[in-house]
Amino acid sequence: MSDPTPPATAQPVAARPASTILLLRDGPQMLEVFMVERHHKIDFAEGALVFPGGKTEKSDGEPALAGHCRLANGADAAALSRDELAVRVGAIRETFEECGVLLARRAGEATLVDAALLGVIAERHREALHEDRMTMLEFVRSEELELAFDLLVPFAHWITPEFMPKRFDTHFFLVDAPGDQLAVHDGIESVDSLWTTIPNALHLEETGRRNIIFPTLENIKKLGRSRSVVQALERARARPVVTVLPRLTKDAQGALMMELPEEAGYDTVRAPIAALGGGLPKSARAPT
Numbered sequence: 001m002s003d004p005t006p007p008a009t010a011q012p013v014a015a016r017p018a019s020t021i022l023l024l025r026d027g028p029q030m031l032e033v034f035m036v037e038r039h040h041k042i043d044f045a046e047g048a049l050v051f052p053g054g055k056t057e058k059s060d061g062e063p064a065l066a067g068h069c070r071l072a073n074g075a076d077a078a079a080l081s082r083d084e085l086a087v088r089v090g091a092i093r094e095t096f097e098e099c100g101v102l103l104a105r106r107a108g109e110a111t112l113v114d115a116a117l118l119g120v121i122a123e124r125h126r127e128a129l130h131e132d133r134m135t136m137l138e139f140v141r142s143e144e145l146e147l148a149f150d151l152l153v154p155f156a157h158w159i160t161p162e163f164m165p166k167r168f169d170t171h172f173f174l175v176d177a178p179g180d181q182l183a184v185h186d187g188i189e190s191v192d193s194l195w196t197t198i199p200n201a202l203h204l205e206e207t208g209r210r211n212i213i214f215p216t217l218e219n220i221k222k223l224g225r226s227r228s229v230v231q232a233l234e235r236a237r238a239r240p241v242v243t244v245l246p247r248l249t250k251d252a253q254g255a256l257m258m259e260l261p262e263e264a265g266y267d268t269v270r271a272p273i274a275a276l277g278g279g280l281p282k283s284a285r286a287p288t
Contacts, residue, residue: 012162015169017083019091020053022155022219023101023177024229030197031228033220034183036099037192037210049201049210051219052098052183055168056090059135065089065147068140070105072150087171089136092147096122097130099183099193103148103175104140112148115180151175153236156222158215159245161258172219174236176229198224214258215244218266239265248273 023034035049066077066085077085096102102118105111113121121143128134140147152173160167177183184193196204201220204210212220226232242264249257249270256273260266 013165013167015159015167017056017087017090018054018168018170019056019087019094020051020170020172021091021095021103021152022051022172022174022223023095023099023183024174024232025177025179025195026229027195027197030199031223031226031232032195032197033201033223034099034177034195035193035201048216049204049212050216051172052095052101053091053170054094054098056086057093057132057135058086059137060089060093061086062135062137065137065140068107068137068145069147069149077149088149088152088173089147091152091171091173093129093136097126100126101178101181101183103151103178104143104145105148107144107146112178112181113145115182118181153233154241155236156219156264157241157243159243161246161248163248170215174223174233176233218260218268221267222265 025032025034034052036052038048038050061082063078063082063085066080069077069085069088071077080088092103100118100122102113102121104113106113106117125134125139125142129136129139136147139145152175154171155174156172157170158172159169183195198220201210201212202217202224205212205217223232226235242261244260244264244266247259249259251257251272257270258268258273259270260268262269
């Protein structure tokens with residue numbers, strides 16, 4: 001019987017709030033997801049293939065932003081907690097900064113900004129947002145925008161294991177990608193990008209052509225159970241999100257094991273760290 005006690009660790013560092021968006025589209029044969037390759041000088045998951053996203057900023061949780069956000073079924077964004085507001089605002093901001101897709105509408109309009117308007121908005125503000133010279137509240141007020149919270153479908157919630165030197169509390173959202181907005185890497189935080197089917201992403205990781213870290217890989221596999229955008233969104237809406245805080249244990253031979261909550265519904269429930277597909281970020285070192 002395995003030892004249920006995790007290895008001794010120092011006091012865990014605090015997990016920083018973060019969010020990421022899985023942009024989806026129906027490809028010629030099956031579901032596709034947009035991914036970017038992180039810059040090799042980024043301090044977390046460097047060089048890895050990931051979904052667009054990143055850390056939330058304090059200004060992403062400004063209560064006044066609730067008046068510039070549209071929820072599904074006419075719900076009031078003011079009812080969201082500051083943290084709930086921030087992870088959604090941050091997800092939209094990071095996706096705009098990192099790959100040029102803006103999930104927003106002109107106030108009162110039914111459709112997302114089109115490619116022509118997006119180009120104008122990006123020219124005016126994308127660099128300022130990226131360089132933290134403008135907050136999202138200033139941005140939406142300047143362009144009279146409503147952020148499309150109604151398009152964000154919660155998919156997953158992962159908290160980095162406690163032994164890691166950099167930790168994030170990350171919310172994953174699914175979005176049906178706008179058809180007339182071009183998703184492309186920014187050349188700063190990300191240096192390459194691609195639309196990929198799930199089997200192709202798994203093949204790229206298995207053959208070593210791309211590095212995909214464990215949390216991303218598990219979410220790709222989970223997404224791969226759906227064959228279309230509609231099916232993926234329906235499944236995500238029907239199943240509550242279970243928070244995943246991977247836990248370390250040892251097996252009977254003393255080998256380190258990674259455990260995920262079974263109710264979270266991932267392919268991996270318990271496996272040796274040495275055998276994890278994708279592995280840990282390069283900056284991580286599992287305790288011995």
